[in-house]
Amino acid sequence: MIIECENLVKRFRRHDAVRGVNLAVPKGAALAIIGANGAGKTTTLRMLVNILTPDSGTARVLGIDSRRLRPGDLLRIGSVSENQKLPDRLTVGQYFDYVRSLYPSWDRGLERDLRRQLDLPPGRALDKLSHGMRMKAMVVGALSFSARAAAHG
Known part of the structure; x- marks a missing residue:
């Protein structure tokens, strides 16, 4: 599997931003995380690439525990976010x-x-x-x- 999550949880104060996410994404598959505002999409992606640490559960990306991903590992992971900014003045x-x-x-x-x-x-x-x-x-x-x-x- 390229991405695996088991019971991934992230809390901010008393609010569960992500609760019990389970994923198994095989090599060659595409993953799109969709949902309402505040559903935890961006939080989940941030946990997958070690920007945020899960409060419980596990996530593995490319066979590596997401909490142990290093900058070199991130060069092998592409992501797109609705919040991502592009340099508008470029063609x-x-x-x-x-x-x-x-x-x-x-x-x-x-x-x-x-x-x-x-x-x-x-x-x-x-x-x-x-x-x-x-x-x-x-x-x-x-x-x-x-x-x-x-x-x-």
Whole structure:
């Protein structure tokens, strides 16, 4: 499994932000975490990548306990969040030029294929894209660096 969670719990004061999450995501599968505002989507993702520590339960990503993930491990995990910000003044093409420079394992062929399949216009400014198109650009970015695990919340 690429991602495994057992009874994952996170509390903030007396509020259960995440209660009893169980996941088993096999290699090659995609994970989308959807739900109402305040349902715990972002909190769950933050626990998966060791930004937040679970109060109880366990999470494993790429076979590693999420509490033990190191920065190098994060280079193999792609994620997209509704709260994620894009550099608005860049075009789609400039955005991918920038992101590509950050990842030695970037797959230009996969990027090209995904951009074509998702109709992402390379010359269009990111701030001129619809919300859905901006999300597509982030998904292409999360997948094109040959991520071993990718999640969208």
